[in-house]
Amino acid sequence: IETLAYQYTRKPPKITKPRPNVIICLCSIECCFIHPLGTDPFNRSFAEDIRGWNRICDRLWIWDYVINYAHSICPFPNLRVLKPNINFFINNGVKGIYEESCYFTKGSELQELRNYIMAKTLWDPTYDTERAIAEFCAAYYGPAAPHVRRYINLIHDATQQNPKQHVMIYTHPREYITPKLIASAQAIFDRA
Numbered sequence: 001i002e003t004l005a006y007q008y009t010r011k012p013p014k015i016t017k018p019r020p021n022v023i024i025c026l027c028s029i030e031c032c033f034i035h036p037l038g039t040d041p042f043n044r045s046f047a048e049d050i051r052g053w054n055r056i057c058d059r060l061w062i063w064d065y066v067i068n069y070a071h072s073i074c075p076f077p078n079l080r081v082l083k084p085n086i087n088f089f090i091n092n093g094v095k096g097i098y099e100e101s102c103y104f105t106k107g108s109e110l111q112e113l114r115n116y117i118m119a120k121t122l123w124d125p126t127y128d129t130e131r132a133i134a135e136f137c138a139a140y141y142g143p144a145a146p147h148v149r150r151y152i153n154l155i156h157d158a159t160q161q162n163p164k165q166h167v168m169i170y171t172h173p174r175e176y177i178t179p180k181l182i183a184s185a186q187a188i189f190d191r192a
Contacts (some may be wrong), residue, residue, distance in 0.1 A: 004063070005053060012052035023059040023096070026050055032166035033065065033078045034159055036175075038088035042166050047088075054093035061087045061096035065169045066114060072105040074173040075185075077159045079114060079152060083121045083129045102107055110152070112140065147192035148158060151185055 002023040003019065005012070008137045018024055026049065032042045043084060053060050064085065068076045089097055099118045102108035116136045123135065139146035159176045167176055 002061070004047070005121060008065075010046075010049050012049060014027040015058045018059070020058055022057075024053050024057045025060055025063050025096075025098075026053055026094075027063040028065060029169065031065075031169060033076070034081065034149055034165065034167045035163065036081050036084040036088065038092075040163075040166075042069050044115055047109070048090045052092070057093075059095060060093050061098065061099065062094045063098050064089075067102045067111070067166070068171065068173070070162065070170045071173050072102045072108045075109055075155045075159075076167070077156045078112070078167075079117060079133065080129060080156055080160065082114070082117050083125070083127070086118070086121050087125050098191055113137070118150070141192075144192040147188050151188045151192075154181070154188065163176075168178055 001021060002025055004025050004027060006025075006027040007029065010030075028037065028046060031037055032040055032048050034040065037043045038047050050060075050062075066076075066078060066082065068074060071154075082187075086097060100123075101115055101118070106109045113133065113136050117129055117132045120132045121129070133149065137148050141148045155177075158181050159167065165176055
């Protein structure tokens, strides 16, 4: 039997423990997704919840979110945290991981690359993200690969440097993408 630990049911109970045949599927919907879930102070309560469920549950799964649902074609700079998050789940007793990526928008921002990184990391949690990005970009973008890599670094460097910047799955891109950043990205795409 599977049940969700989701929003108001996310906190593990203090007394009740799930029976061995119950799967708890913990959802990360309220988290910041541009900083690792296990180390970002913004995500502290989620990290405490996953550890709490791990103590009382033998069948812990995760329902993770990896795109901006309100703005799926806009930049969502989470490629660098996919591996740390997956490893955080594994290290905290998670037995099943569902990464909900974009299934409803054609042309969702870097979705194919994001799925490639997740597939490689779920198959082998030690797989190097930079290697996955290089492999995918070379095969998918061909001669434009170095430019796409510059774009990826530009967006991630600009947003992830600020530990107080938090991006959730409905955050409007104007909160983390500036006109200067757009101009720089446009110049990179023009060269690509």
